[in-house]
Amino acid sequence: MGTDNVRLVFEPFTKPLPNIDLDNQPFWDGLREHKFLLFRCKTCGAYYWPKAYCHFHDNEPFMGNLEWAEASGKGKVFAFNIHHWPLHPGFKEDVPYVYALIELNEGPLISSNVIDIEPKDVKVGMPVEIVYEDHPSEGFTLPKFRGLGSDQAKSQ
Numbered sequence: 483m484g485t486d487n488v489r490l491v492f493e494p495f496t497k498p499l500p501n502i503d504l505d506n507q508p509f510w511d512g513l514r515e516h517k518f519l520l521f522r523c524k525t526c527g528a529y530y531w532p533k534a535y536c537h538f539h540d541n542e543p544f545m546g547n548l549e550w551a552e553a554s555g556k557g558k559v560f561a562f563n564i565h566h567w568p569l570h571p572g573f574k575e576d577v578p579y580v581y582a583l584i585e586l587n588e589g590p591l592i593s594s595n596v597i598d599i600e601p602k603d604v605k606v607g608m609p610v611e612i613v614y615e616d617h618p619s620e621g622f623t624l625p626k627f628r629g630l631g632s633d634q635a636k637s638q
């Protein structure tokens with residue numbers, strides 16, 4: 483993974499805040515440390531996001547067989563659309579932007595944005611990797627995605 487996969491954003495955050503609760507707090511704590519965590523089944527190693535009962539066998543009570551585990555932060559674009567008009571005033575500087583479902587290499591789908599690319603160049607199936615977008619004044623880090631290897635492409 484490239485070393486420049488961290489962005490620092492100091493502008494005030496005017497978008498809807500991420501929905502951080504007890505169940506997903508470790509996910510957000512991991513992002514702040516630039517780690518991408520998913521739920522993993524201790525029995526068979528299957529990954530889930532958000533938390534779900536493992537589909538492959540009986541589960542321990544209270545999902546005791548699920549743990550947080552660091553994932554690759556890589557996947558591919560499963561589906562996307564290009565927003566030309568802001569759905570919320572906080573996005574008015576960003577349009578056009580790409581809202582995408584990313585199919586992670588570990589299997590789960592996560593919704594995010596594909597950045598560092600002209601929206602018209604985004605393709606279904608395109609390999610992507612995580613970019614950690616740090617918002618120090620708000621104290622959280624957002625997971626964004628960019629084309630895999632796009633930092634190497636830029637430096638050549």
Ligand SMILES: [Zn+2]
Binds near residue numbers: 523524536537
């Ligand atoms: Zn399992």
